[in-house]
Amino acid sequence: MRSFLLCSFTLLALVGCSLMSPRREPIALVPSIDLPRFMGDWYVIATIPLWPERKAYNPIETYTLQADGTIGVRYRMRKGGFDKPLKVYRPTGFVEPGTGNALWGMQFVWPFKGEYRIAFVESSPNGDYSATIIARSKRDYVWLMARTPTITETDYQRYVQRIAAMGYDVAQLRRVPQQWPEPVTKD
Secondary structure, X not given: OHHXXXXXXXXXXXXXXXXXOOOOOOOOOOOOOOHHHHOEEEEEEEEEOOHHHOOEEEEXXXXXXXXXXXXXXXXXXXXXXXXXXXXXXXXXXXXXXXOOOOEEEEEEEOOEEEEEEEEEEEEOOOOOXXXXXXXXXXXXXXXXXXXOXXXXXXXXXXXXXXXXXXXXXXXXXXXXXXXXXXXXXXX
């Protein structure tokens, strides 16, 4: 119940902020996403976070393509430290038709959906997606994620420049602590 209330409050705050914020050009989407390739684990490397994830440690977002075409999402993190209890959120992604699978509505609480724009995706030499930037046209939240818990400093700076070019204030960007394997805790 507590998670439900937290997600509800966050979503209502997002809706309220969207009504008061000025309109900006939408952030460009990647031309298309191969959904099966995009599914799986993504480690959050840096973010301008939603309120519940402001003190996230070891956050991972896992996507699973469902039979009905929706995206099952499992966002897990430890709030406040590597040794803190595991928190899990399970929103659902709804791919918007005609967007090359690059625009989703992310639903934490029915009937509200938050904008989820796949603004960048990088392929690794073996053809898998290796890094992505998820954005919002309001430039209030952004997520840099990778298939690995760490990336090189050169890559990190390159992605930060890309986020800045999208119109974000990168001074608000938080590099997310990742430490693997995780310490043994009582979950």
